[in-house]
Amino acid sequence: MRTSSTGSRIFTYLFLVVLLLLVVFPVYYGSSAASWGPRTATRSRRPSSRSAGCTRRTSATSCRSSRWAAVRQLRAPTAAITIGQVVTSALAAYAFVFLPLRKRGLWFGLFLSTMMIPFEAIIIPNYLTVSTWGLKNTVAGLALPFLASGFGTFLLRQSFLGFPTELRDAARVDGAGHLRFLWSILLPLSRPTLAALGIYSALSAWNMYFWPLLVTEAPSDQTIQIGIGQLQTSDGQDPGLVLAGVVLALIPTLLLVVFGQRFIVRGLTAGAVK
Amino acid sequence: MDRPGLPRPALVVFALFVFYPLVRSIVLSFQGTDIIGRPAGFVGGDNYAQMFSDPDFGQTILVTVAFVVATVVPSIAIALAIALALQGRIRGIRFFRTAFALPFAFSVATASVVFQVLYNPASGVLNGLLSYIGVGPVQWLTNPTWPCGRCARRRCGCSWATTCSSSAPGSARSTRRSSRRPRSTAPRVAAQPVDHPAAHHAAAVLPRRHRDGPGPAELRQIKILTVGGPERRTTTLVYSIYDQAFNNNNSNFGYASAQAVVLLLVVLAVTAVQFGILERKVFYR
Numbered sequence: 001m002r003t004s005s006t007g008s009r010i011f012t013y014l015f016l017v018v019l020l021l022l023v024v025f026p027v028y029y030g031s032s033a034a035s036w037g038p039r040t041a042t043r044s045r046r047p048s049s050r051s052a053g054c055t056r057r058t059s060a061t062s063c064r065s066s067r068w069a070a071v072r073q074l075r076a077p078t079a080a081i082t083i084g085q086v087v088t089s090a091l092a093a094y095a096f097v098f099l100p101l102r103k104r105g106l107w108f109g110l111f112l113s114t115m116m117i118p119f120e121a122i123i124i125p126n127y128l129t130v131s132t133w134g135l136k137n138t139v140a141g142l143a144l145p146f147l148a149s150g151f152g153t154f155l156l157r158q159s160f161l162g163f164p165t166e167l168r169d170a171a172r173v174d175g176a177g178h179l180r181f182l183w184s185i186l187l188p189l190s191r192p193t194l195a196a197l198g199i200y201s202a203l204s205a206w207n208m209y210f211w212p213l214l215v216t217e218a219p220s221d222q223t224i225q226i227g228i229g230q231l232q233t234s235d236g237q238d239p240g241l242v243l244a245g246v247v248l249a250l251i252p253t254l255l256l257v258v259f260g261q262r263f264i265v266r267g268l269t270a271g272a273v274k
Numbered sequence: 275m276d277r278p279g280l281p282r283p284a285l286v287v288f289a290l291f292v293f294y295p296l297v298r299s300i301v302l303s304f305q306g307t308d309i310i311g312r313p314a315g316f317v318g319g320d321n322y323a324q325m326f327s328d329p330d331f332g333q334t335i336l337v338t339v340a341f342v343v344a345t346v347v348p349s350i351a352i353a354l355a356i357a358l359a360l361q362g363r364i365r366g367i368r369f370f371r372t373a374f375a376l377p378f379a380f381s382v383a384t385a386s387v388v389f390q391v392l393y394n395p396a397s398g399v400l401n402g403l404l405s406y407i408g409v410g411p412v413q414w415l416t417n418p419t420w421p422c423g424r425c426a427r428r429r430c431g432c433s434w435a436t437t438c439s440s441s442a443p444g445s446a447r448s449t450r451r452s453s454r455r456p457r458s459t460a461p462r463v464a465a466q467p468v469d470h471p472a473a474h475h476a477a478a479v480l481p482r483r484h485r486d487g488p489g490p491a492e493l494r495q496i497k498i499l500t501v502g503g504p505e506r507r508t509t510t511l512v513y514s515i516y517d518q519a520f521n522n523n524n525s526n527f528g529y530a531s532a533q534a535v536v537l538l539l540v541v542l543a544v545t546a547v548q549f550g551i552l553e554r555k556v557f558y559r
Contacts (some may be wrong), residue, residue, distance in 0.1 A: 015355070016356075091284070092284040099280065113283075121538035122538075123515075124531055125299055127519075144287070147287045162463060
């Protein structure tokens with residue numbers, strides 16, 4: 001493996017390039033096809049679909065079916081979920097590492113157990129809860145069930161475990177209490193892991209489908225992911241239009257991945273090795 | 275101020291939206307449901323009896339198993355292969371890493387839509403390519419003999435877009451991490467990282483992603499791609515739950531809850547096996 005004779009090296013490159021083509025093709029295809037013109041049939045069927053000012057393909061989508069509204073619709077819950085998960089996970093992880101809790105193992109086990117319960121298995125009662133509270137079609141309804149994360153707690157705990165005890169002691173000697181230490185020393189130094197968790201949460205929140213499908217009813221409240229599904233059923237004749245919607249949904253996450261990739265890699269392994 | 279209740283916010287959320295619903299799911303599964311979705315009294319095991327005597331449910335389970343096997347196995351294999359290939363000293367490794375991370379960005383909704391266009395029998399790229407080698411147009415999404423194979427294939431294709439690739443960075447991560455160690459361990463990558471702390475991360479990330487795989491991912495792609503058809507051959511457990519509880523205002527919450535309980539038990543069993551195996555390798559090897 002390491003000796004890398006020319007043969008094996010060429011093979012590796014070949015393998016990677018072939019896989020790369022398979023990975024990137026749908027991405028490329030999706031984004032380029034978004035700029036295709038509509039078929040003539042589609043155009044005649046929907047002559048008034050473009051209002052003034054909608055010149056480019058993507059903007060045609062947004063003008064017609066208010067996809068931008070759908071994107072905006074997703075911004076608040078995504079932010080709420082991301083911030084919520086990072087905050088609650090950081091607090092809990094801190095307690096599990098630095099506080100002398102009684103039955104610490106039990107509590108941590110309880111947190112971990114939430115990772116093993118599939119959300120679909122509890123979605124019906126959650127739906128009933130949120131609708132009884134009158135939170136359907138609200139940001140709160142979308143975000144509430146996801147404000148804490150067993151995975152996030154686990155990730156941050158692993159990272160905190162690797163934190164040098166000398167720094168902890170130094171902070172204590174200087175009179176820093178728990179919250180002070182957490183806020184001014186631990187969190188700034190754990191930035192890569194926090195970023196990793198944030199990106200991960202944001203990606204999952206943005207890409208949610210089942211839950212928003214249930215708790216949003218009015219089209220104006222629906223998220224882009226669901227909008228795409230509907231575009232796709234109602235505009236099956238016009239792949240360009242549908243894919244334009246896809247691009248709209250994809251841009252934020254693509255940016256996150258491209259610019260956050262190093263955090264994802266570094267952050268998820270940070271704290272793995274002490 | 276010595277011991278602030280720091281885990282409390284998370285605990286409240288879990289209590290309200292994980293543990294309470296868990297209990298309520300089980301309770302609901304023993305209850306009937308009236309036509310507008312209100313619980314209509316205790317019915318004992320009726321929902322379960324109905325479920326297990328329903329041939330559709332058997333089919334649903336089979337489809338789910340086939341779906342999971344056809345997606346998880348290739349995606350792990352491919353992820354490992356990518357991870358191994360990325361382990362060598364390679365020019366442009368940054369580029370490759372970023373490129374392979376791209377599908378992270380796809381939601382299953384977006385990926386499904388892209389693949390639906392690819393699969394389009396008349397104008398899709400796949401049939402276009404097939405016609406070059408002289409194979410007639412294939413009705414990818416509607417041919418009743420193929421949908422499961424299609425699911426798998428789409429999923430393999432899409433594993434590039436979702437499952438596989440999300441695990442690819444995972445295993446690539448632990449592999450890359452371990453690349454600082456003597457290279458002689460490299461080919462044993464499957465066994466090697468398990469004694470490595472990074473394996474705990476992989477172990478935490480991978481099963482989770484794969485549970486996400488047969489879970490919500492599945493619902494999205496099935497809802498978008500095939501709507502459970504043809505002839506229920508792509509109806510999996512999660513889709514069935516959705517179908518019973520929410521589709522067309524069915525509101526059959528009791529019966530759907532019984533299926534949800536089955537889903538829960540299956541996932542717990544799989545997780546237990548996963549942990550059993552991992553545990554042995556990680557700690558006692």
